Amino acid sequence: MSEHRPPNPRGVPDELRRRLGAGDAVLVGLGAMIGAGIFAALAPAARAAGPALLPALALAAVVAYCNATSSARLAARYPASGGSYVYGRERLGEFWGHLAGWAFVVGKTASCAAMALTVGSYVWPAHAHAVAVAAVAALTALSCAGVRKAAWLTRAVVAFVLAVLAVVVAALTSPAADANRLAPGGDLTGGGLLQAAGLLFFAFAGYARIATLGEEVRDPERTIPRAVRLALVLTLAVYAAVAAAVLLVLGPGRLAAAGAPLADAARAAGAGWLTPAVRAGAAVAALGSLLALVLGVSRTTLAMARDRHLPSRLAAVHPRTGVPHRAELAVGAVVAVVAATADVRGAIGFSSFGVLVYYAVANASAWTLAPDEGRPPRLVPVVGLAGCLALAFALPLSSVAAGAAVLAVGAAVYALRRRARG
Known part of the structure; x- marks a missing residue:
């Protein structure tokens, strides 16, 4: 269904090198999933779901598993940078690929800024914006230095965060904490199970980073599906342990009101010494x-630039480092501007909506695979597609409206491009 990629008129290399093994791919997924979400997402999810927080986590994991399976099968067949942008283009048509790529790039650029501001708020709250810009600049430079260097840093980050979470869970569930633990707050009546699952879903969304790096993974037909499944299972185990421990200490009522759930739970259990580590x-x-x-946004930007959905100059790959340096620099510059000038908390809603649309396209694409193309069991893309749409439209109305507006702009850009192309 897709058009052949236009020739590169400048002769600039635009092919990536396969440098990442299975362990690197798993770590990329873990680094994206076991991130800041577990430190912040539990409270708003508890406000929505009340005592049904753990079932909401399970529901989010089911949808994530279906999305991961569909994405992994597609990534194995189309091991090129771009993720659902490529899958939608190849299986559903150019428009759906464009819409998926647009939703991902716009939504995840806002998420990048949010993560940068999270760094600033924890490191130096009085100068959060300046720290956020510095973090964006440093990580963009690291990413431009080569994907293997980025994978090495991801390994260190995952190890440190897992160690902190393990210590927190051990402290919250230890017999020594029982005497100091405050009585849990009153339970909430949780009527927002779907909304809570939608909020928690994005803690699992990092497996897409494995797929979007598909052009840089060795033996992608085998490596990507295995890495996606393993990263998702490990992440679910970690999240379930953390959520259960925090609920044990705070209860859904106090958890819903917590500004920093893990730190508050540590103090409530008499382990305030853990707060700096948290x-x-x-x-x-x-x-x-x-x-x-x-890494993920720049690779999708590269894929869209190859097909002229974004400026073609962004399709270059550095001949020495083997990374899409222009796409990475462009993404880093946009994220730095947003992090320096805006409070992106209000943008997270439409980012969430856009990412669910992105995965809906992936599931619809997986449905079209034939058995000899590695099609997943039929129920998997059906549940994934229905789950994505249900969670997307269960988000607050303002988030749905903003997300729909962003998608409408993307559709208009596509129509204008088609008209200009004649």
Whole structure:
């Protein structure tokens, strides 16, 4: 269904090198999923779901598993940068690929800025914007230095964050904490199970980073599906342990009102000495998420630029480092401007809506695979597509309206481009 990629008129290399093994791919996914979300998403999810927080986490994991399976099968067949942009283009048509890519690039650029501001708020709250810009500049430079260097940093980030979370869970569930633990706050009547699942879903969304790096993974037909499944299972285990421990200490009522859930739970359990470690863990986790987001957004930007959906100059790959340096610099510049000038908390809603649309396209694309193309069981893309749409439209009305407006702009850009192309 797609058009052949236009020739590169400037003779600039635009092919990426396969440098990442299975372990690197798993770590990229873990670095994107085990990020700042676990330090912040529990409270708003508890406000929506009340005592049904853990079922909401399970629902989010089911949708994420379906999305991961569909994405992994597609990535194995189309091991090129771009993720659902490529899958939608190849399986559904150019418009759906464009819409998926647009939703991802716009939504995740806002998420990049949010992660950068999270770093600033934990490291130096009085100068959060300046720290955010510095973090964006440093990680963009690292990303431009080569994807293997980025994978190395991701490994260190994942190890540190997992160590912090393990210590927190051990402290909250230890017998020694029982005597100091405050009585949990009153339960809430949770009527927003779907909304809570929608909020928690994005803590799992990092497996897409494995797919968007498909052009840089060795033996992608085998590596990508295995890496996606393993990263998702490990992340679910970590999140379930953390959520259960925090609920045990705070209860859904106090958790819903918590500004920093893990730090508040540590203090409530008489382990206030953990607070600095939790703050450091949150800042490092946000850095890891930011790095993974920059990698993913720049690769989708590269793929869209190859097909002239974005300026073709962004399709260049550096001949020495083998990374899409122009796309990375462009993404970093836009994120730095947003992080320096705006409070992006209001943009997270439409970012969430856009990412669910992105995965809906992936599931619809997986439905079209034939058995000899590695099609997943039929129920998987059906549940994934229905789950994405249900969670998207369960988000607050303002988020749905903003997300729909962003998609409408993307559709208009596509129509104008088609008209100009004749």
